[in-house]
Amino acid sequence: MAGARTARVGPRASPFMIGVRSDAPVEMARFPSEEWTKLYAEKLNANKSYEDAGKNWEGAITFVVQKDSALDKDAFIYLDLYHGKCRDAKFSLTESDLPTPEYKYAGPYGNWRKLINKEIDPIQGLLTGKFKLQGSMMKIMRFTKAAKEMVNTTASVQTEF
Amino acid sequence: MWFFRSPQVVFGDEALSYLSSLPIRRAAIITDRYLLGTELPERVRGALPEGAESLAVGDVSAEPPLSEMTAHLEKVRGFSPDWFVAAGGGSSIDTAKILFALYERPDLTVYDITPLVQLGLRTKSRLIAVPTTSGTGSECTWAAVLSEENEKRKHELASPEILPDYAILDPSLVVSLPPEQTRNTAADAVAHAVEAYGSTWHNPFSDAMAEKALELISENIEGVMRDPGGLGPRGQVHIGASMAGLSFSNSQIGLVHALGHSLGATFKLPHGKAVGLLLPYVVDFNYDACPERYDRLNLLIPPKYRGRRLSDSLRSLLGMMGVARSVRDAGVEESAYASSMDTLVTLASESTGMVTNPKDSGSEDLRNIFIKAFDGD
Numbered sequence: 001m002a003g004a005r006t007a008r009v010g011p012r013a014s015p016f017m018i019g020v021r022s023d024a025p026v027e028m029a030r031f032p033s034e035e036w037t038k039l040y041a042e043k044l045n046a047n048k049s050y051e052d053a054g055k056n057w058e059g060a061i062t063f064v065v066q067k068d069s070a071l072d073k074d075a076f077i078y079l080d081l082y083h084g085k086c087r088d089a090k091f092s093l094t095e096s097d098l099p100t101p102e103y104k105y106a107g108p109y110g111n112w113r114k115l116i117n118k119e120i121d122p123i124q125g126l127l128t129g130k131f132k133l134q135g136s137m138m139k140i141m142r143f144t145k146a147a148k149e150m151v152n153t154t155a156s157v158q159t160e161f
Numbered sequence: 162m163w164f165f166r167s168p169q170v171v172f173g174d175e176a177l178s179y180l181s182s183l184p185i186r187r188a189a190i191i192t193d194r195y196l197l198g199t200e201l202p203e204r205v206r207g208a209l210p211e212g213a214e215s216l217a218v219g220d221v222s223a224e225p226p227l228s229e230m231t232a233h234l235e236k237v238r239g240f241s242p243d244w245f246v247a248a249g250g251g252s253s254i255d256t257a258k259i260l261f262a263l264y265e266r267p268d269l270t271v272y273d274i275t276p277l278v279q280l281g282l283r284t285k286s287r288l289i290a291v292p293t294t295s296g297t298g299s300e301c302t303w304a305a306v307l308s309e310e311n312e313k314r315k316h317e318l319a320s321p322e323i324l325p326d327y328a329i330l331d332p333s334l335v336v337s338l339p340p341e342q343t344r345n346t347a348a349d350a351v352a353h354a355v356e357a358y359g360s361t362w363h364n365p366f367s368d369a370m371a372e373k374a375l376e377l378i379s380e381n382i383e384g385v386m387r388d389p390g391g392l393g394p395r396g397q398v399h400i401g402a403s404m405a406g407l408s409f410s411n412s413q414i415g416l417v418h419a420l421g422h423s424l425g426a427t428f429k430l431p432h433g434k435a436v437g438l439l440l441p442y443v444v445d446f447n448y449d450a451c452p453e454r455y456d457r458l459n460l461l462i463p464p465k466y467r468g469r470r471l472s473d474s475l476r477s478l479l480g481m482m483g484v485a486r487s488v489r490d491a492g493v494e495e496s497a498y499a500s501s502m503d504t505l506v507t508l509a510s511e512s513t514g515m516v517t518n519p520k521d522s523g524s525e526d527l528r529n530i531f532i533k534a535f536d537g538d
Contacts, residue, residue, distance in 0.1 A: 048523075049521065049523055052510075052523040052524050053510065053515075053523070056507070121361075121362070123516055124163065124362065126276075126277055127276050127277070128162045128163070133277055136272075137272060137273065137275040137277060137278060138272035141275060141316075141317070141513065142511040143511065144513050144515065144516045145510065145511075145515040145516055148516050
């Protein structure tokens with residue numbers, strides 16, 4: 001990995017703050033990184049559509065960013081999701097450092113780039129094998145809207161690759 | 162990257178006779194409870210290759226619950242079929258898809274039937290669908306709906322591997338369809354075409370199917386309602402309904418089905434009745450998200466039904482067919498509806514149809530559409 005870093009103007013926003021003020025500093029983070037994970041969690045907690053769609057959801061998910069020609073090491077983004085909010089978010093390059101999630105959404109780095117740039121639909125990405133989902137299908141099939149909102153939220157993070 | 166998936170489609174006069182050309186030795190014939198006493202099972206048996214043995218699983222109820230599957234599956238396993246022949250409405254075909262999957266893979270549960278799991282079917286048997294209604298499109302789709310009686314929920318199961326190998330569209334099998342089923346299933350087919358066309362996953366293949374389906378159904382359904390025994394219009398609507406099935410199977414359903422599954426499960430309304438009445442309200446809701454596409458579809462509806470907007474035209478067409486204009490017209494009692502509103506919204510919001518609808522919607526949007534649809538315009 002080229003090394004995580006945060007590019008920002010002005011003071012850093014608090015992790016997990018709800019909502020982003022219009023005069024808030026524009027924050028940009030490299031994907032994948034700890035800074036990106038925190039920004040993502042903030043954006044997710046500010047996403048009213050996700051809050052609505054995920055209001056009955058309980059369970060953690062890990063985004064697995066698999067190494068490819070542009071990323072030399074796997075990266076893991078753990079999200080503890082509960083009733084439409086992200087209660088905790090952690091980033092690691094070692095999966096065993098993170099709690100065991102109920103779900104994993106995994107794909108190569110290049111596909112994550114396309115997803116964040118909205119060049120891949122998150123569900124079509126699964127159906128065409130660009131991403132893999134591990135976990136109980138029975139439960140998640142009732143929360144496809146929430147899952148879509150989660151992935152759509154990645155596009156709202158100012159991301160550097 | 163995306164796909165266009167379709168069974169081999171056999172259509173037209175005497176299409177059922179095609180069964181005799183297939184290498185069938187042991188056929189499990191899955192059919193509706195009410196069709197068991199008709200000539201249908203015998204016609205299917207008679208069309209099988211000479212010497213083929215058959216087992217009729219003839220007690221499939223409308224929109225069958227999960228609990229029915231266990232008994233059906235035991236019968237099927239005891240018979241060891243090499244082909245499943247689903248002959249009936251959408252419930253029979255959906256049941257056959259589920260039995261086929263669980264017979265092929267005894268280690269699976271119905272909840273494993275998702276597009277995200279490689280099932281590895283077709284090691285022992287194959288699947289043929291012979292629809293006796295014109296509307297569900299199940300013969301051409303990789304989806305199956307299963308009721309959950311205790312939860313008043315409909316599970317939307319899907320896997321490309323449960324797509325039938327063959328769809329046999331024989332118009333002689335639908336000429337005796339009663340008027341109410343003709344109306345409800347045709348309304349369902351219209352909803353499939355419109356939802357597929359508006360879907361965020363629409364593509365040139367699904368568009369072509371949706372356009373032709375709407376054209377065939379809207380041009381011929383009046384003739385079917387007037388002269389139910391007329392093979393010509395029946396055959397056109399039958400083909401149109403399967404094309405509508407191909408359209409949504411290759412692009413996905415939307416909010417009409419999300420709301421319709423919820424309404425149907427909660428108040429035991431037939432599926433086509435529920436989606437038919439909701440369709441114009443959802444089209445109104447969606448219009449500003451895809452005006453060009455809806456305007457284009459509107460031009461395919463015959464001038465005698467065509468209004469300024471697609472929703473006007475659909476109200477006119479569905480009205481001619483006798484589809485209820487509101488939830489109240491469909492026989493739902495107001496106080497029961499009001500007290501079920503939270504359940505209706507929750508069930509709808511958990512449908513996969515929420516994901517591909519052209520306009521993003523939240524719980525309040527769903528609630529507003531349900532409220533508006535109660536008394537109608």
